[in-house]
Amino acid sequence: MDVADAVRTQGLLKRFGQQVAVGGVDLVVPHGSFAGLVGPNGAGKTTTLSMVTGLLRPDGGGVWIDGADVWRDPVAVKARIGVLPEGLRLFERLSGRELLSYNGQLRGIPKDEVQRRAEELLRVMDLTESADKLVVDYSTGMRKKIGLAAALLHNPRVLFLDEPFEGVDPVSANTLVEVLRRYTASGSTVVFSSHVMELVERLCDWVSVMSRGRIVAQGPLDEVRGGRSLNEAFLGLVGAHAGHEGGGEGLSWLGATSA
Amino acid sequence: MAGRDLGVSGGGFPGSAADPGTGAGPGADPGGAGAGPGRGAAGTHPGTGAVAVGPAVFARLKLRLIAGNLRGDTTRMLGFVFTLLAALVVAGLGFSAMAMLRSAPPQVAADAVTLLFTAILVGWVVVPLLAFGLDDTLDPSRLALFPLSTGRLAAGMFTAAVTGVWPAATLFVTFGAIAGLAAGAGGVLLGTAAVLLQFVLCIVTSRLVTTSLSGVLRTRRGRDVLAVSVIFFILAAQLPNLLLNHGFSGDPQAMLREIAAVLRWTPPGLAAHAVADGGLAALAEVVLLAALAAGLGFLWIAALRRAMVTADASTEGASVRNSRGLLARFLPDGPLAAVATKELRYARRDPRGRVGWFAALAITGVMAFSLNGGEGGTPGPVLAIGPACLGGLMIGLQSCNSFGIDGRSLWMNSMVYGTARDWRTDLAGRHLAVAVIAAPALAVLAVVAAFLAGNPVWAVPATLTAWGVLGVGLGAGALSSVLMPYTVPERLNAFTGAAPGQGGIAFAGSFGTMIGTAVLALPVALPVLLGLTWVCALALPYGVLIAAVGRRIAGNLAFARYPELLASISQPA
Structure with a gap:
């Protein structure tokens, strides 16, 4: 396997009953890139990320992170990756501070070091005031931030984020972006899924487009969008066209002054 | 929205014969609680923007929620079949138990019915509370955005509440009291009224309690407290066991008599007595029960009005002690x-x-x-x-x-x-x-x-x-x-x-x-x-x-x- 790639999958496959959720995905993310995994709802982004991070067993294919096989060499892989999964699944009855220290201790980081990093992360994420509140009482933005802090605590080389900006207010989103920018500037890799094209266009230098369980385009941002905006390129790739027939017909009553 | 009269049809509830053009509700009655039963079509009151939705729409909504819950899921389907069977068994056994009381001495029968009526009422108050969330129609805030007057909402939610397997089973069991207790034509007539009122009391009290607590139930702390209160339920289930194990020495009939004497003047006691009596006393009791049901209904509407505009305070959390353990x-x-x-x-x-x-x-x-x-x-x-x-x-x-x-x-x-x-x-x-x-x-x-x-x-x-x-x-x-x-x-x-x-x-x-x-x-x-x-x-x-x-x-x-x-x-x- 090419060690130059931070993430590489080959023929990744997952079925749920009759339905093929991911049908042979060959995802490639080079080292040090800020990569976006985009696709409409139900394209298989979350399923792919779950399999790549070792949370869901694939029905076929392989996953390598930094050249290490996720399913054969879990120790090497798990030390290298950080994850913010979809659905904000966190230990709800711990406070933000306790969550970070739990995470650090699980990974065997010395207690003093955990504490130092946790305080710093809490400060950067603007969570110091809420650090002793239970996570169950956090807002969506706060949850994403504490989740990202937990994912960064052990200084992973590759970070996987599933919809990190969904439901996040602009202030928190800005904090997240700043932290991630600083992180990739040091040569680490970020892979995040999203369907907000403007955000992907602004942040990413590498894009993989998924549709119906497959990668339909992949490469450096400029190559994928080919002179258009990413949104236009995306709509073309997934087979939806602006001004699609049907968009203009029907709904004639909508907006009328009386009904 | 000024000047715009949105024809809110029953679009969310497919199947209702709603037509905004023709279904304009007769006689706008924004404050009134009396949406005539059986009027199913939705329509708009000209001028007010409030929508006349008959209770039938709510009944259909409830049935649709039940059906939608079952779609495509075998285990849920099996669960529902099980519930249905359980309800049938409870209804059958309950009814026959009540009916069989006819062969018991009249006083014992009346006491037993008093006890059973009370148990049913308590069950109706406690069970929905512990299982809050099973039924979307229980939560008034889900309906707050529809342009419905509170009275109509109450009538609709009442209809939704009586639509279902368990309400039907309850009604059936309660009617068993007539078979077991009622004497003569007066008994049957007043008994039917008393039984219906006992049923209405069950539903309205249950709704009043869940609605008043719905604000609390939406906060994390309120749900926590309620979850812990489940424990008393588990313990209560152990109580008979404990009593039996200690060889409760008292005579069961005397015990029944004592408990029934305490419950005699509670609403279920009044209802039970009315069924057994069937005379003038029964008439007075039925009137009293009706007044009580109306009063509770009024309180419920007030609680609804408040619940719909009360803020969700679930994100206000207290800090925990930052100790290492x-x-x-x-x-x-x-x-x-x-x-x-x-x-x-x-x-x-x-x-x-x-x-x-x-x-x-x-x-x-x-x-x-x-x-x-x-x-x-x-x-x-x-x-x-x-x-x-x-x-x-x-x-x-x-x-x-x-x-x-x-x-x-x-x-x-x-x-x-x-x-x-x-x-x-x-x-x-x-x-x-x-x-x-x-x-x-x-x-x-x-x-x-x-x-x-x-x-x-x-x-x-x-x-x-x-x-x-x-x-x-x-x-x-x-x-x-x-x-x-x-x-x-x-x-x-x-x-x-x-x-x-x-x-x-x-x-x-x-x-x-x-x-x-x-x-x-x-x-x-x-x-x-x-x-x-x-x-x-x-x-x-x-x-x-x-x-x-x-x-x-x-x-x-x-x-x-x-x-x-x-x-x-x-x-x-």
Whole structure:
């Protein structure tokens, strides 16, 4: 396997009953890139990320992170990756501070070091005031931030984020972006899924487009969008066209002054 | 919206014959509670913007919610069939029990009906509260955005409330009282009115209570408190057992008479008396009940009006003490300390943790003392050792689904663990946390049981054996946690401890752990119980050994199949 790639999958496959959720995905993310995994709802982004991070067993294919096989060499892989999964699944009855220290201790980081990093992360994420509140009482933005802090605590080389900006207010989103920018500037890799094209266009230098369980385009941002905006390129790739027939017909009553 | 008259049709409820053009409601009555029953079409009041939605729309909504809940899911379908059968059985048995009261002496029959009516009313108040969330039509805030007057909303929600399997069963059972009690034509006539009013009271009281509390129920703290109150339900279920075990000496008929005398002037008592009486007194009682139902209905509408505009305060949370935890001070830094500390925090902060522990300890106590209460048993160390061992078994059962309460958040651990040894350490942390609470609790139980049995010295073998049984239970529980994991729903209710469709696994898991623990504990527990008391010295090492073996096998299994483990404890509940 090419060690130059931070993430590489080959023929990744997952079925749920009759339905093929991911049908042979060959995802490639080079080292040090800020990569976006985009696709409409139900394209298989979350399923792919779950399999790549070792949370869901694939029905076929392989996953390598930094050249290490996720399913054969879990120790090497798990030390290298950080994850913010979809659905904000966190230990709800711990406070933000306790969550970070739990995470650090699980990974065997010395207690003093955990504490130092946790305080710093809490400060950067603007969570110091809420650090002793239970996570169950956090807002969506706060949850994403504490989740990202937990994912960064052990200084992973590759970070996987599933919809990190969904439901996040602009202030928190800005904090997240700043932290991630600083992180990739040091040569680490970020892979995040999203369907907000403007955000992907602004942040990413590498894009993989998924549709119906497959990668339909992949490469450096400029190559994928080919002179258009990413949104236009995306709509073309997934087979939806602006001004699609049907968009203009029907709904004639909508907006009328009386009904 | 000014100047715009949105024709809100029954579009959300397909099937209603709504036509904004023709269905303009007759006679705008914005404040009135009396939306005529049977008027199904939706329409718009010209000018007011309020919509006239007949109660039939709500009945259809309820039926559609029931049907939608079943679509495409076999386990839910089976669950519904089971509910249906259960309701049929309850309705049939309830009705015949009431009807059979005719052959009993009239006073006994009247007293029994009073008691049953009260039980039904209490059931209607308590059960929806504990199971809040099962029914979308229970939550007024979901309907707050529809342009409905409060009166119409109340009428609609009342209709939705009486639509369903259990209301029908309740009504049927309540009508049994007429078959069992009513005398003559007057009795049947006034009895029917009384029975209907008793039914209406059940529904309206139930709705009044859930609506008044709906603000509280939407906050995290309110739900926590309610979840813990489930415990009283579990304990109440133990009460008859306890009474029977203590050989309740009183004459059941006298007891019935006393209870019924207390309940005579409560609404269910009035209704029961009205059915039995059938005369002028009954007429007065029916009028009184009707006034009461109207009053409660009025209160309910007021509560609805308030509930719809009350803010959701669920994000206001208090801070927790930032302490390192007692255990962390003694343990070396690392995953073991992290997991054990987290588990202890969960036992305290998560309502499911609190309920689990409280239930285990309380049921153990109840069982221990009901064993002691039996007379004629051979006095001896068994009376101290038996209850203590039972306690060890019950607490061991607590960990037959160790990962269940973590649920979806367990990904955080599985993201870290790269070897079977890591999973073993995780289980060890969980066992340690259980032992920290259980060891002293079992010792206290053993001492109390020994005192009751007559010889404080028996506390020593009792404690040691109980600890051994606990160790065995933890070992067996580790295996079932990995082999038969299931989702523990966030929202507890008193009737199920597992996500839909996993009840069977949950039952198999806890039953298997119980049998496994009992069998594996026999080599040490049996000799001690039979009188070879010195064997208790071996109990603790034996328990520790079994727990370690259990962790070893479970750790390997967990490492091999953690994605599947994760999936089974993350089911939507």
